[in-house]
Amino acid sequence: MGNFYLDNEDIQFYFKAIDVKKLAEIQEDHAENGDADYVPYDLDDAVDNYRRVLEIAGQIAADTLAKNAEQVDEEGNTLNDDGTVTLNPKVRENLDKMGAADLMGFTLPRRYGGLNCPTLIYTMATEIVSRGDVSFMNMFGLQGIAETINAFASQEIKDETLSRFCSGEVTGAMVLTEPDAGSDLQAVRLRADYDEATGQWLLNGVKRFITNGCGEILLTLARSEHDIDDGRGLSLFISERNECVKVRHLEHKLGIHGSPTCELVFTNCPAKLIGDRQRGLITYVMALMNGARLGIAAQSLGVAEAAFRLARVYANSRCQFGGPIENLPAVAELLTDSRVSIEAARALTYETAAVCDQEHNAQRVTETVPDLPKEKSMPLKRLMKSLKRLNAMLTPMSKFYSSEMCNKVAYDAIQVLGGSGYMKDYAAERYARDARITNIYEGTSQLQVVAAIKGITSGIFQSYVEEFEQTVYEDAELEALKAQLVTAKEKVVQGVEFVKAKSVTYTDLNARRLVEMGCDVIIGHYLLKQAALCDRKKTILKYFLAREMPLIEKNLLQILTGSQLAVDSYLEIVGPVPAAE
Incomplete structure (x- = not known):
């Protein structure tokens, strides 16, 4: 039997590197446990529960979802004459397996049959499920609807629906x-x-x-x-x-x-x-969309991981010019680039999920301890407000970066396989087709940039990054790498100051460049933290900086040109609207 959690060392690294026990402390202390018979004894038991849940998800993803994926892709679902839909039998099997394993209520309270897992654990599970079958994640990931019901609906509606979500009875x-x-x-x-x-x-x-x-x-x-x-x-x-x-x-x-x-x-x-x-759009749907965007970031990780692994196996086994093609520098660079990009996106997505948990837990404390002394409640409210602003930047960044990443990784996987990748004999073409939607739905990449740029230009980015800069590393090499990130941050700030002195149009035109620069700096600091724990991560960071620092410089130079010909000379450049064919 396979297992998409146990065979992924990087996810397991994160499970240990991010302080899951700290997340569990507030998650469990302020949980509505009800009469559930699987409440953890203590924090260690809670963390062990999270790990075991990921193992179960990993096994189902490998043994059921991945094995059913090709048939599901070929057959799809069926629209009936009466306006109903019959799900593919393999999709139904996937749902039944996940429901039987109690994996359809990840973050919901135990009183409804949920697992009360932190967002971070749910995000890890979403990646694992997506690696098994990208399309099935959309059903699994729509658990976010139940979260919205739990957060905003009346108790009557909660009682009518949430336990049915948790059991897998409904989607x-x-x-x-x-x-x-x-x-x-x-x-x-x-x-x-x-x-x-x-x-x-x-x-x-x-x-x-x-x-x-x-x-x-x-x-x-x-x-x-x-x-x-x-x-x-x-x-x-x-x-x-x-x-x-x-x-x-x-x-x-x-x-x-x-x-x-x-x-x-x-x-x-x-x-x-x-x-x-x-308040439908302004409050409830915006909360729902934020969760969905983080889910698509995790989905992107899953399809990228699947595409990379297929390409790596092929490159290792396919021999040309006297040896495996992975020995050729051009192929080695494609695979190295994909591996580093996946780990960079995973860093951004998982750290964002952890920040989401911090925000949710701060809110949970204020709601469950109404008589909290003012000297404790006021700092907590300030923290919650700060985390909310930070999440408003990090969540669209995660969706933007991860979805763009997975499209490139899936594209490059076909390139590694060459003609074979273009054929349906291999799953590479399916991964590329499935990946394409990730930077479109739940808000296109362009809309994620619109959401994220506010954090870049308002000072949230700078304040967040400068907190990381306060860390002093004993390793002199890590300090030197940190110095590169400090320089990179200064380039982002320079770019922000330049566009703000121009016009709103110019800021909009260069928003993507600034967000890309900001993502690189933030990810760099995440990888720097990891490098202090693992020598391999130091190598990953070195590669990442060698690749991204010149791109940051390029983006800045383009911003500093002051050119907005794409807007000012649009009609002259693109010409008249073509006649319909």
Whole structure:
């Protein structure tokens, strides 16, 4: 039997390097344990529980998900004439295995049958699952819907739904996108009308590109205030699959064929309000999206890991010019670059997950200890506010960096395999097709940059990095590597000062360059911390800096040109709109 946790030394390294026990301390002390019979005895037992859960996920990913992935990709799911969807038998098998192992309620409280795991552990599991089958992660990852219900819904709704999520009885969908409301969710038009006669909300309209739209529990963003055109008129509703919701169309996609992407038609669908009216987009969906973005970062790690391993095995076994092709410098560089990129993205994603846990735990303390003395509550509230701002930068950074990374790693895997990689005989082409969606859904890379740049230009980035700069390393070589990162930070600051002195348009035009520079500096410090624990990580850091420092300089030089021809001369350069073919 295989195991995608036990065979991944880097994930295991993180499990030890990040202080999981510290996360568990608050997670367990302030958990709603209820009558669960698997509450940890102590912190060591809690950490051991997390490890065992990852082992179980690793085994299912290797022995079931990965083995079913090819058939699922070839066959997909089936749309029925009555507007329902029949899942592929192998997708159903995957769901049943995960549900039987109690892995469908990772972060939910034990009172509902959840595992009460930190976000970090859930993120690790998401990567492991994604390595088994990228498309199945979309069902596994939609546990985030249950988190939103737990955070914002009434107790009645929680009691009706959460235990069913945990058991695997139901899956969910976040029903946001419409034909004319994609990235701009403020344009959502699906109506929500309150029926005084029945005391119910009724939903009417069309939603498009809904991942797992055939799921049993639907969280739907709808316009409850018909006289307000922007995001303030939107509320969030929960409904169960019924005859009032039809799947009109299953999208025919490039990849992730096991994930049913649906067009939904709502016709007087009964629904319940989540939380308060008018907070659907501003509060609830933004929280949901942040979790989803971190999930896509982890999904990106999984597909990149799978693609890299396939390429490495092939390069080791394929002999040309008298030896394995991995001995050729050009191939060795492709594989080395992929390995370092994966570990860099994993550092950013896992550290972001740990910061999310710190924020959630600070909030949990304030909620579960209402009589906390002012001298303790005030610093805690300040910490929570600071962590929230930091997360608002790190989460889109993680999604941006990891999804771009996995597309390149999957692309390069095909290159290593050459003609064989272009054929369906190998999974490389499937990995490349599946990877392509990661920098599109849950917000394109361009939108992640829009979200992250605020942290770069507002000083959050600089303050965060300068905390790392205070660390003094006994190893002189590590201090020298840190000095490179200090110089790199100064280049980011120089770039920020330059664009802020120009215009909003110029800042927008160079936002991606600044975010890329910021990601490199932050990742560099994460790898520097690891290098103090492991000599191999020092080598990884050296390679990373040798590759990225010239790119930081290049980005800065481009910013300093002051050129915005892409905007000012757009029509002259791109020419007239081509005639439709």
